[in-house]
Amino acid sequence: MLDHPISADALAEMERCDRPLTVDDLVAIAYVLNTTPAVLLSHIPIDMPEPEGPFATGLPSDVDPTELRAWIEGKTTLDRESRVRWWEEWAGRLRVRSAHHEEQLQGVYAELRELGDLAVQEADAPPVQRLQWRIQDGEHALNQSEVALALTEHRLGNLREDA
Known part of the structure; x- marks a missing residue:
């Protein structure tokens, strides 16, 4: 065509x-x-096992899927200094994301507290259930952000040690 x-x-x-x-x-x-x-x-498929070596021939063995995509898209290079700077920026974005999830979660907790005894008495009511679901979603999102941040800081530490 x-x-x-x-x-x-x-x-x-x-x-x-x-x-x-x-x-x-x-x-x-x-x-x-x-x-x-x-x-x-x-x-890189989500269900792909972690490779024993690099994702592609000629890449550093510690390049992960997120960094690989950023490199392919021209957002970073793979020299040590650029990689450290990219991971520092990624960690900063994850900190902001975690803070956002924490703030959202605290807002839902505040809504639930405002309902007080009514939330306990009417636990099956749709508005209370929606708050509970938002809390579950918020806790999950916050947990995922914190795990990603911890892994990112670990990766950044390894890159700095290797420098």
């Missing part, structure tokens, strides 16, 4: 690694999927 046809058979050959994928193929596939070649190159 756009001067780079790829048949279903050719696509199947690429998926089986029976046919090499060209840059033109990658661009055409990205266009059809309404995404970018960078996104396709940086896609």
